[in-house]
Amino acid sequence: xxxxxxxxxxxxxxxxxxxxxxxxxxxxxxxxxxxxxxxxxxxxxxxxxxxxxxxxxxxxxxxxxxxxxxxxxxxxxxxxxxxxxxxxxxxxxxxxxxxxxxxxxxxxxxxxxxxxxxxxxxxxxxxxxxxxxxxxxxxxxxxxxxxxxxxxxxxxxxxxxxxxxxxxxxxxxxxxxxxxxxxxxxxxxxxxxxxxxxxxxxxxxxxxxxxxxxxxxxxxxxxxxxxxxxxxxxxxxxxxxxxxxxxxxxxxxxxxxxxxxxxxxxxxxxxxxxxxxxxxxxxxxxxxxxxxxxxxxxxxxxxxxxxxxxxxxxxxxxxxxxxxxxxxxxxxxxxxxxxxxxxxxxxxxxxxxxxxxxxxxxxxxxxxxxxxxxxxxxxxxxxxxxxxxxxxxxxxxxxxxxxxxxxxxxxxxxxxxxxxxxxxxxxxxxxxxxxxxxxxxxxxxxxxxxxxxxxxxxxxxxxxxxxxxxxxxxxxxxxxxxxxxxxxxxxxxxxxxxxxxxxxxxxxxxxxxxxxxxxxxxxxxxxxxxxxxxxxx
Numbered sequence: 001x002x003x004x005x006x007x008x009x010x011x012x013x014x015x016x017x018x019x020x021x022x023x024x025x026x027x028x029x030x031x032x033x034x035x036x037x038x039x040x041x042x043x044x045x046x047x048x049x050x051x052x053x054x055x056x057x058x059x060x061x062x063x064x065x066x067x068x069x070x071x072x073x074x075x076x077x078x079x080x081x082x083x084x085x086x087x088x089x090x091x092x093x094x095x096x097x098x099x100x101x102x103x104x105x106x107x108x109x110x111x112x113x114x115x116x117x118x119x120x121x122x123x124x125x126x127x128x129x130x131x132x133x134x135x136x137x138x139x140x141x142x143x144x145x146x147x148x149x150x151x152x153x154x155x156x157x158x159x160x161x162x163x164x165x166x167x168x169x170x171x172x173x174x175x176x177x178x179x180x181x182x183x184x185x186x187x188x189x190x191x192x193x194x195x196x197x198x199x200x201x202x203x204x205x206x207x208x209x210x211x212x213x214x215x216x217x218x219x220x221x222x223x224x225x226x227x228x229x230x231x232x233x234x235x236x237x238x239x240x241x242x243x244x245x246x247x248x249x250x251x252x253x254x255x256x257x258x259x260x261x262x263x264x265x266x267x268x269x270x271x272x273x274x275x276x277x278x279x280x281x282x283x284x285x286x287x288x289x290x291x292x293x294x295x296x297x298x299x300x301x302x303x304x305x306x307x308x309x310x311x312x313x314x315x316x317x318x319x320x321x322x323x324x325x326x327x328x329x330x331x332x333x334x335x336x337x338x339x340x341x342x343x344x345x346x347x348x349x350x351x352x353x354x355x356x357x358x359x360x361x362x363x364x365x366x367x368x369x370x371x372x373x374x375x376x377x378x379x380x381x382x383x384x385x386x387x388x389x390x391x392x393x394x395x396x397x398x399x400x401x402x403x404x405x406x407x408x409x410x411x412x413x414x415x416x417x418x419x420x421x422x423x424x425x426x427x428x429x430x431x432x433x434x435x436x437x438x439x440x441x442x443x444x445x446x447x448x449x450x451x452x453x454x455x456x457x458x459x460x461x462x463x464x465x466x467x468x469x470x471x472x473x474x475x476x477x478x479x480x481x482x483x484x485x486x487x488x489x490x491x492x493x494x495x496x497x498x499x500x501x502x503x504x505x506x507x508x509x510x511x512x513x514x515x516x517x518x519x520x521x522x523x524x525x526x527x528x529x530x531x532x533x534x535x536x537x
Contacts, residue, residue, distance in 0.1 A: 229273030419477030423450030
């Protein structure tokens with residue numbers, strides 16, 4: 001017990017010494033707070049991104065138009081080397097030109113629904129019968145042979161809708177922050193399909209056969225029930241049906257020019273979907289009047305938006321901040337991740353407006369293709385800093401570093417909705433604790449003080465962390481992210497929280513400046529596999 005106490009005492013001493021050694025410019029941070037809280041432009045930036053330019057689907061002309069605006073805006077702030085950096089090609093672009101859907105019968109009503117991205121159109125307005133494909137086994141599916149041609153198919157099972165007794169918007173409670181602070185390092189959540197149970201696989205196989213039957217018989221289109229309720233529609237990309245045994249790496253998205261022909265696909269609000277099923281089960285025969293006009297654009301490159309504030313005596317070294325610029329198409333990409341992009345742009349504006357002179361170069365990166373698998377940031381990291389040896393399995397591959405990696409300091413990401421910053425995920429980097437503790441001290445009064453060794457997944461900091469570069473995501477209040485705005489038609493400007501975004505912008509500016517002013521580069525955690533330099537034998 002005495003030995004344990006001594007170890008803990010030495011650890012506390014080391015942390016205290018690290019905090020004491022870490023220097024921050026409190027006067028500069030005070031100025032950042034004044035500029036960011038009293039003269040903020042973050043909501044105005046977000047309004048341009050979401051209201052004026054709207055959804056920024058990866059590979060679409062809308063993305064490029066918004067990216068050019070952001071590049072110009074950063075340039076007008078006085079940032080240097082503002083440019084779009086290509087990382088593609090990615091796949092086909094997609095434009096929604098017109099959409100309307102109305103249920104026709106004894107009663108006529110507009111259907112709460114939204115087309116899925118990269119869905120084909122209907123070649124003009126068309127009115128067709130609806131049919132509910134109620135088949136949970138292959139034998140039941142056989143009873144629908146010869147019945148689907150030219151019809152709109154209700155593909156999903158209906159879903160029970162319950163009252164919302166719990167609040168949809170929440171902030172991180174002290175208890176959950178304490179749990180994070182006490183957590184051990186965990187593996188980040190990966191964007192990959194986990195192993196299915198036998199029952200799940202059997203269900204997936206029936207669903208695949210349902211898709212096959214719809215395609216084979218020439219259905220007019222497929223309607224699926226949206227997750228969520230309350231008239232909100234959560235919508236992403238159209239499904240390209242694949243056998244469940246198909247390896248994940250061999251599955252292709254609907255944006256891929258080599259994707260097979262698919263049917264028009266619509267996500268329907270849960271209440272309206274359920275109503276249609278109940279009507280048909282009671283003997284009604286409603287029709288659907290649908291007009292879906294889309295345009296596919298040619299396969300082209302995709303882009304990241306890059307700009308920087310040059311450093312002084314350590315200008316060859318780089319601190320980066322960022323978030324992803326692309327979005328889904330149902331809303332306007334406001335909280336996912338217009339807020340992160342706006343926070344980073346506002347942080348750069350604060351630093352430039354105050355005419356602060358960082359020692360290291362501070363660079364902003366707004367990434368494309370995050371929603372399809374962190375594609376833009378992965379490509380940027382591979383081009384500039386390095387990548388795991390592609391000739392070897394990822395789990396054992398060494399990192400092939402490039403010269404720029406030696407000059408890299410750290411990366412900070414914002415991408416979990418509009419909630420204010422509560423702390424930092426340290427990604428298992430214990431050496432960052434005394435540094436972040438010092439950096440967060442000026443923001444304890446606004447709720448940002450939690451540090452956790454836990455990893456968090458699904459955001460662009462992982463592209464840096466994957467090759468051992470210090471990359472971090474902030475802990476943020478959830479607000480309505482999962483319940484209302486994430487990938488939905490309600491991902492709009494009105495759901496963003498102005499005071500939270502001001503706070504996040506100031507913290508982002510402060511972290512970038514603190515990192516840029518350190519005497520030493522940011523400490524790195526060791527990689528679990530051996531490393532060798534690019535080009536070595």
